[in-house]
Structure formats: C-alpha cells, structure tokens
Amino acid sequence: MSIQKPTLPRGTRDFGPEQMVKRNxxxxxxxxxxxxxxxxxxxxxxxxxxxVLMGKYGEEGDxxxxxxxxxxxxxxxxxxxxIDEGYKKLTPxxxxxxxxxxxTVPFARYVVMNxxxxxxxxxxxxxxxxxxxxxxxxxxxxxxxQCDADVVGTTSLICEAEIVAMLHEIFxxxxxxxxxxxxxxxxxxxxxxxxxxxxxxESALFVAIDKLDKIGKEKVEEELREKGLSEASIxxxxxxxxxxxxxxxxxxxxxxxxxxxxxxxxxxxELEQVxxxxxxxxxxxxxLQLDITLARGLSYYTGAIFEVKANGVQIGSISxxxxxxxxxxxxxxxxxxxxxxxxxxxxIYDVMxxxxxxxxxxxxxxxxxxxxFDAQAEEFSLSLLQKAxxxxxxxxxxxxxxxxxxxxxxxxxxxxxxxxxIGSEEMESGLLTLKNMTTGEQEKLTADQILAKxx
RNA sequence: GAGGAUGUAGCUCAGCUGGUUAGAGCACCAGAUUGUGGUUCUGGGGGUCGCGGGUUCGAACCCCGUCUUUCUCCCCA
Numbered sequence: 001m002s003i004q005k006p007t008l009p010r011g012t013r014d015f016g017p018e019q020m021v022k023r024n025x026x027x028x029x030x031x032x033x034x035x036x037x038x039x040x041x042x043x044x045x046x047x048x049x050x051x052v053l054m055g056k057y058g059e060e061g062d063x064x065x066x067x068x069x070x071x072x073x074x075x076x077x078x079x080x081x082x083i084d085e086g087y088k089k090l091t092p093x094x095x096x097x098x099x100x101x102x103x104t105v106p107f108a109r110y111v112v113m114n115x116x117x118x119x120x121x122x123x124x125x126x127x128x129x130x131x132x133x134x135x136x137x138x139x140x141x142x143x144x145x146q147c148d149a150d151v152v153g154t155t156s157l158i159c160e161a162e163i164v165a166m167l168h169e170i171f172x173x174x175x176x177x178x179x180x181x182x183x184x185x186x187x188x189x190x191x192x193x194x195x196x197x198x199x200x201x202e203s204a205l206f207v208a209i210d211k212l213d214k215i216g217k218e219k220v221e222e223e224l225r226e227k228g229l230s231e232a233s234i235x236x237x238x239x240x241x242x243x244x245x246x247x248x249x250x251x252x253x254x255x256x257x258x259x260x261x262x263x264x265x266x267x268x269x270e271l272e273q274v275x276x277x278x279x280x281x282x283x284x285x286x287x288l289q290l291d292i293t294l295a296r297g298l299s300y301y302t303g304a305i306f307e308v309k310a311n312g313v314q315i316g317s318i319s320x321x322x323x324x325x326x327x328x329x330x331x332x333x334x335x336x337x338x339x340x341x342x343x344x345x346x347x348i349y350d351v352m353x354x355x356x357x358x359x360x361x362x363x364x365x366x367x368x369x370x371x372x373f374d375a376q377a378e379e380f381s382l383s384l385l386q387k388a389x390x391x392x393x394x395x396x397x398x399x400x401x402x403x404x405x406x407x408x409x410x411x412x413x414x415x416x417x418x419x420x421x422i423g424s425e426e427m428e429s430g431l432l433t434l435k436n437m438t439t440g441e442q443e444k445l446t447a448d449q450i451l452a453k454x455x
Numbered sequence: 456g457a458g459g460a461u462g463u464a465g466c467u468c469a470g471c472u473g474g475u476u477a478g479a480g481c482a483c484c485a486g487a488u489u490g491u492g493g494u495u496c497u498g499g500g501g502g503u504c505g506c507g508g509g510u511u512c513g514a515a516c517c518c519c520g521u522c523u524u525u526c527u528c529c530c531c532a
Contacts, residue, residue, distance in 0.1 A: 005505085010523070060530065063456080102532090130532085135456080138525070144532065296531095320532075344532040373490075408492035423490060437492070 011134070011142030019349075021365065022358050026345055027127055027147070029173045033166050034125035034149045042124040044106035050098045056105045056330060064132045066142075067095035099131040103148040104327065104340065111152055112331040120153030139315065139347060150340030152327065157270060159339045160304045160323065161277035167308055167319060167341070168283060174348065175357040178311040179318075181287050184294040185271050186301045186322070188254065191264015192292070195257065196236040198229055205229070209240060210295035217241050240292060247275070250290045270303060300324045306341060310351040318351060319343045368395040368454055369411045369419045371404060377422045384420075384447055391455045411437055418454060 008014065015023060035041075047068055054062055074094040082090055100106055103126045111122065127147045136142055149166065151159050164181060171179050189209075193202045204227040208220050221234055239257045244250035251272065258264030271290065278285065296305050303323030310318050321341035328336045352358055368388055370381040381397050388395040398407045404421075411419045421433040421442075431444040434453075445453070 007505095007523080058530095060456090064530085132531080134531075135529095136524085137527095140531070146532070316532075318532085342532070347532065371490090404490050405488080405492070410492085412492040419492090421490070425490090433490090435491075440491090440493085442491085 009142070011136035011140075013141065013143075017365075022352070023345065023349060025358065026174060026348055026352070027145075030147045030170055030343060030345075031125070031127060033169045033173065034147075036169070037123075037149075037162055037166055039123040039125040039149045039151075042107065042110065042126045043128060044100065044103075044110060044126070046100055046129075047097045048100055048106060048109070050092065050096055052109050053098050053101055053105060054092075057101060061101065064134055065101055066099040066131045066133050067091060068097040068099065069095055070097075100128070101132060102130050103128060103146050103342070104150070107148070107150060108327045109331060111336070112328050112333050115333060118153075121151050121156075121159075122153055123149070123151040125149040139350060141346065145345045147343040147345060148340055150338050152336055152338030155337045157273045157304075158277055160274045161281060161283075163306065163321065163339065163341045164274070164278055164288065165281055165283050167306075168287070170343070171308070174352060176310055176318075176348075176351060176355070179287060180289050180309050180311060182289050182291040182294045182307045182309065183271065183274070184291055184305045185267035185303055186305060187263050187267025187270065187303065188258070188292055189267075189295060191258040191261035191267055192237070192240065194261040194264060196233045198233050201227065201229065206295035209293045212241075212293040244290075247285070247288065247290045250292070254292065267303075274304065296320055296322065300327065302326070302337075304339065310355075313351050313354050315347055315351055315354075317344075318347045364415045364417065366394050366396050366414060366416045367418060368393050368450075369407070369414075369416045370395065370397040371407050371419060371421050372398040372401045373404075373421075373423045374401050376424075377401075377427065380427050381420075381422050384422075387447070388451055388454075391451045393451065393454050408435075408437075420450060 031041075050065070050067065053065055057064070078093060082093060107124065107126065111118065125148065127145065129143055129145050131143050134140060134142060149163075164183075167181055171177075189206055190202065193199055193205055198205055205224065208223045208227065211223075212220050224234055224237075225231075239253060242253065244253055251268065254268050255265070258268065275285070275288075278288070291307075294305055294307055296307065301322035302325040305322040306320060307317045308319035319341060321339070323337065323339035325337045326334060327338055328334070370385055372378050372381065378397070378401065385395055385397050398410060408419065410416075415437075417437055419435045419437060421435060426432045429444075430446055432447060432450060433442050434445050434450050435442045
C-alpha cells in the first residue's frame with residue numbers, strides 16, 4: 001500500500017480539544033437557555049429521503065444538496081438512454097437519499113409524521129450539523145452546525161417576544177454584550193410592495209432592499225431598475241431610505257406610509273404588539289431595532305423576521321429567524337403556524353474569538369495532576385485520585401513513572417493549574433506538596449486540605 | 456455556477472533572469488538540571504518544494520491539468 005497524505009474533504013474541519021471546549025461552552029449556553037424557555041430536544045437523521053428535501057429550498061437549494069449514492073448496484077435497471085438525459089434526470093434514479101440541508105425541513109417532516117402524538121403548541125430545539133455542497137469561503141463551510149428553536153401550532157406573538165428574550169439571555173451568557181436584534185415583518189414588506197405598486201415583483205424588491213446596508217441606496221435603486229421597476233415605484237420607495245432616529249419614529253413613519261395597505265398595517269400592528277410584550281416582560285429595548293430593510297432570503301417567512309448582528313465585528317449575522325405560516329403545507333398539513341430562530345455556532349465562535357470573550361481557562365479540563373515518582377507513590381496516588389474525582393475535581397495521574405520534568409511539562413502544556421507531588425518524603429509525613437502552576441508556589445498540605453481547597 | 460489569487464519544515468515565511476547538498480524564526484527532541492514546567496544556554500531531528508504531467512543538459516522557479524485555501528459576484532449560517 002502506498003503512503004498518502006491524509007486530507008479533509010473541502011469545506012470540512014476538525015475541532016481539536018481546545019476548540020471543542022470553546023464550542024461546547026457555546027452549545028451549553030444555547031441548550032440551557034432553550035430548555036429554560038420550555039423547548040424540548042429533538043434529533044433527526046443525518047440522511048433524509050431526497051423526496052423530503054427536494055423542492056424545499058428553491059432550485060439553487062436542490063443543487064446544493066449532497067446526494068447519497070444508492071447502496072449496492074445503483075446501476076441496476078438503468079438504461080443507456082437514462083444517461084443521455086443528463087445528470088439532473090439521472091440523479092433521482094441513482095440517489096434516493098440526501099444529507100440534511102437545514103433543521104427546519106426535517107422538523108416539519110417530524111411534526112407532520114407525529115402530529116397525532118404531539119402536544120401543541122409544540123416547542124422543540126435541535127442542535128445538529130447540516131451539509132451544503134456550497135463553495136466554501138471564510139465563515140462558510142460545507143458542514144456546519146445549526147442551533148434551532150421553533151414553536152409550531154400557535155400564532156401568538158408572545159412567541160416572538162420570547163425569542164427576543166432568549167436571544168438576550170444567550171448572547172448575554174456568552175459575554176457578547178454589544179449586539180443588535182433587528183426585527184421586521186414580512187407583512188410590512190408586502191405592504192411596501194403594495195403601496196409602491198409592484199405586486200408580483202415582491203421577491204426582486206425584497207432581495208434588493210435587503211442589501212441596502214451593504215451596497216447603499218444608489219446601488220439598490222440601480223438593481224431595482226434592472227429588475228424592471230418603474231421610476232414612479234422607485235420614487236414612492238423613498239421613505240425606505242430615511243434613517244429614523246428611534247423605533248418610535250420608525251413606527252410612526254410606517255403608519256403614515258402604509259396607511260392604505262391593509263396587510264402593511266397588520267404587520268405594523270403585530271410588531272407593536274411584540275414590543276408591548278417585550279416591555280411587559282421587562283426586557284430592555286435598547287438592543288432592538290425595527291429595520292424595514294431586513295428581508296432575509298427565505299421566502300417562507302410570513303410574519304416577523306429576526307436577525308442578530310454583533311457590533312464592532314466585521315461579520316455577517318450570527319442569528320436569524322422568523323414566522324412562517326405554512327411550513328408543513330408541502331407535507332400535506334396546511335395552516336400550521338410557527339416561529340423559530342436559528343443560531344450560527346461557527347460565526348458566534350469567530351465573534352467571541354475576535355472579541356476575546358472566551359474565559360481564560362477554557363481549554364482546561366483537568367484541574368489537578370498527581371505526579372508519578374515510582375511504583376509505591378503510584379499506588380499511594382491512585383487511591384487519592386479517586387477521592388479527588390469523587391469530590392468533583394477533574395483530576396488525573398501521570399500514567400508513567402517518568403522524570404518529574406516531563407510530568408510538569410505535561411501539566412504546563414495541558415494548562416493544568418495544580419500539581420500534587422508525592423514522593424517518599426510526602427508519603428512518610430502525610431504532607432503532600434501542592435504546586436500552583438500559575439504562580440510556581442508550593443505548599444505542604446494534607447490530602448484533605450488539598451481536596452477542600454480545590455473542590 | 457463565473458472570475459482572480461494562493462500552496463516551500465508542525466507554524467509564519469525567505470529562496471536572485473532556471474544552475475551544486477532548499478534556508479530563517481518560532482515550535483519539537485535531547486542535554487546543562489538523577490524531586491520542579493513556563494526563562495536561559497548548548498546540541499539534534501525534521502522537506503517526495505500541494506499532486507500529476509510537460510519544456511530543459513538541469514525546475515521550488517517556466518507551461519498545462521488537478522486539488523487545497525482564499526477574495527469578488529451569486530446565495531446563505
């Protein structure tokens with residue numbers, strides 16, 4: 001067998017111990033918060049039938065699905081003519097499974113399949129990787145985790161308010177203090193389309209105005225012209241570009257602008273109600289921002305739309321979500337309204353790394369190392385080791401009687417903060433040497449004193 | 456899916472218009488120090504120059520292909 005350099009598939013990554021400790025910190029914070037708000041855990045399979053996934057993410061989405069080749073002789077029953085028809089028609093004949101593309105569609109499938117057993121409103125959270133056959137870039141991978149929380153089976157706007165509350169709790173818990181939750185409502189966007197007279201071209205309008213903060217007013221207008229909007233419509237769009245100084249002002253401007261649009265006014269009302277709930281819950285409003293240019297690509301949103309940005313960091317949104325009325329319709333169950341939020345762990349990680357927000361001891365798992373001088377000390381240490389663990393202290397014994405230098409070096413590299421040195425002297429007196437690896441100080445203590453000190 | 460850039464030691468990078476045995480810093484290993492890490496000193500190991508092909512007397516360097524990473528567009532977390 002020839003020797004070959006191992007490689008990773010494009011767009012995938014290993015997470016070493018140091019990274020995993022940090023990632024778990026993020027996962028734990030998110031999971032704890034979701035549970036606190038009454039969401040229940042769910043996991044779905046890595047592979048789904050392609051019939052479940054196809055057609056749910058648009059034509060481009062279908063292209064980005066990883067397809068799994070059928071097992072065994074996948075050519076069985078295939079005719080030469082099938083190949084001539086091109087890969088698009090061939091694919092479903094040789095691949096009937098695909099990798100999960102997001103957590104929302106599998107969730108919808110689950111809800112439909114189990115609707116008889118579920119208690120509605122059904123609140124679930126799900127932390128799992130998803131796969132996209134995208135072209136990788138910085139901050140974009142072919143395998144990445146999503147952390148979703150959704151509640152289906154109610155149209156109550158309390159859910160929207162609770163999402164805002166959870167976002168505060170999660171990002172506060174992570175130490176990301178400076179963030180902005182942008183909120184909009186799809187009905188407001190529809191209202192805008194209505195009052196400027198471009199019904200039927202909504203998606204082009206939404207895609208363009210979503211880029212406002214990125215490319216600026218002129219470019220947006222340019223794009224809209226290219227898409228075929230009339231000058232009159234673009235002129236009527238002007239209120240969009242005025243930057244309001246406060247949410248209150250933004251609401252007032254909107255009510256004025258959209259007064260002739262029933263759906264638009266409905267959207268404004270909904271958001272005002274969300275704001276009211278938020279106030280009642282005592283959530284600070286400082287980080288909330290009504291942003292009527294927020295559209296997000298996903299066409300299935302029908303009500304509130306969320307996006308969270310970390311301030312002071314050059315990175316895309318770290319969370320996004322919204323309300324959808326017909327998530328399960330594609331699986332034959334209409335009129336099931338839901339609202340959800342999705343957090344991007346990889347981006348949150350990058351933000352925290354850039355802002356230096358990880359606790360300094362993250363990366364540390366062992367807190368106490370027992371040295372191993374010789375067979376006798378090893379035996380002595382071994383019994384103490386389990387006592388330390390029983391006391392809740394992450395501890396380990398160096399497994400070989402090697403040079404002390406090597407053992408201390410090991411502790412240093414693993415950033416283990418405390419080392420107990422046990423030699424013949426210590427075993428005789430019962431006073432063990434505890435070395436603080438940060439300060440270098442050593443003190444003589446009994447085993448119980450050491451456990452009490454570190455527990 | 457379209458276009459551009461990139462790849463040399465574990466890491467960050469030098470390497471002249473193509474010319475002997477491809478270098479540095481950091482990291483690693485050993486010793487100075489047989490019960491003391493992170494500092495210092497001394498010594499040492501480590502490279503199919505991303506991979507495959509071509510041009511040439513000769514290729515890390517030039518050409519073609521391919522893969523990786525990365526930037527812009529598209530789309531997204």
